[in-house]
Amino acid sequence: DTGVSQNPRHKITKRGQNVTFRCDPISEHNRLYWYRQTLGQGPEFLTYFQNEAQLEKSRLLSDRFSAERPKGSFSTLEIQRTEQGDSAMYLCASSSFRRPEDTQYFGPGTRLTVL
Amino acid sequence: SQQGEEDPQALSIQEGENATMNCSYKTSINNLQWYRQNSGRGLVHLILIRSNEREKHSGRLRVTLDTSKKSSSLLITASRAADTASYFCATAGDQNNNDMRFGAGTRLTVKP
Numbered sequence: 001d002t003g004v005s006q007n008p009r010h011k012i013t014k015r016g017q018n019v020t021f022r023c024d025p026i027s028e029h030n031r032l033y034w035y036r037q038t039l040g041q042g043p044e045f046l047t048y049f050q051n052e053a054q055l056e057k058s059r060l061l062s063d064r065f066s067a068e069r070p071k072g073s074f075s076t077l078e079i080q081r082t083e084q085g086d087s088a089m090y091l092c093a094s095s096s097f098r099r100p101e102d103t104q105y106f107g108p109g110t111r112l113t114v115l
Numbered sequence: 116s117q118q119g120e121e122d123p124q125a126l127s128i129q130e131g132e133n134a135t136m137n138c139s140y141k142t143s144i145n146n147l148q149w150y151r152q153n154s155g156r157g158l159v160h161l162i163l164i165r166s167n168e169r170e171k172h173s174g175r176l177r178v179t180l181d182t183s184k185k186s187s188s189l190l191i192t193a194s195r196a197a198d199t200a201s202y203f204c205a206t207a208g209d210q211n212n213n214d215m216r217f218g219a220g221t222r223l224t225v226k227p
Contacts, residue, residue, distance in 0.1 A: 004157070031213075033213075040219065040220075041219050041220075042119075042203045042205075042217030042218050042219050042220050043158065043203075043217045044217070045214070045215065045216065048213055055213070056213065056214075089155075091157060091158070093158075095212065097211070103148075103160050103163065103212075104160065104212060104215065105160065106150075106157035106158040106159070106160075107157050108156055108157045109155075109156070109157050111155070
């Protein structure tokens with residue numbers, strides 16, 4: 001169990017550029033979540049996958065955001081035409097339905113700065 | 116939107132003292148969880164308490180839940196400098212925890 005990993009850890013981009021983040025969940029976990037966290041706030045739910053199916057999307061996930069989990073393992077989160085308001089920490093978490101509490105295990109996050 | 120609200124927003128204590136953080140929420144829940152986050156890092160799960168439980172312990176952590184008041188508290192006993200972090204409560208409406216909602220957190224500083 002190597003934990004949830006996220007890449008890159010930091011990303012600085014100019015407004016209008018596209019960025020893509022990757023999340024590798026714990027290997028046996030079939031559920032994967034994306035959250036966004038701004039300074040001084042708690043994580044806000046963005047979207048959730050069970051295996052490769054995207055089952056829920058927050059209204060925070062505008063048309064510029066897209067997430068995929070093509071083979072039910074790693075996931076990518078893409079932001080198109082970035083805006084300064086997209087600057088935040090993007091957190092990924094995974095969980096397994098086999099655990100009774102379905103605890104979510106979080107990765108270290110990707111910090112995005114949009115200039 | 117965020118569900119829980121932690122109180123206080125910031126707490127500063129001396130090593131060895133106890134730290135108490137509170138969380139209030141608005142809607143009915145299946146469970147409530149507490150997480151810890153060191154600066155710039157991901158969240159670490161601390162403890163989960165179900166809606167039919169009133170108190171739970173884990174090491175130096177004690178969590179209470181009062182569903183009639185829609186509130187929970189996290190007590191850290193005999194605090195250490197390494198406990199310095201932000202602490203978040205998260206509520207879930209069902210046992211699958213697919214709809215977890217976090218509060219804004221309490222920033223705890225433990226001075227050596």
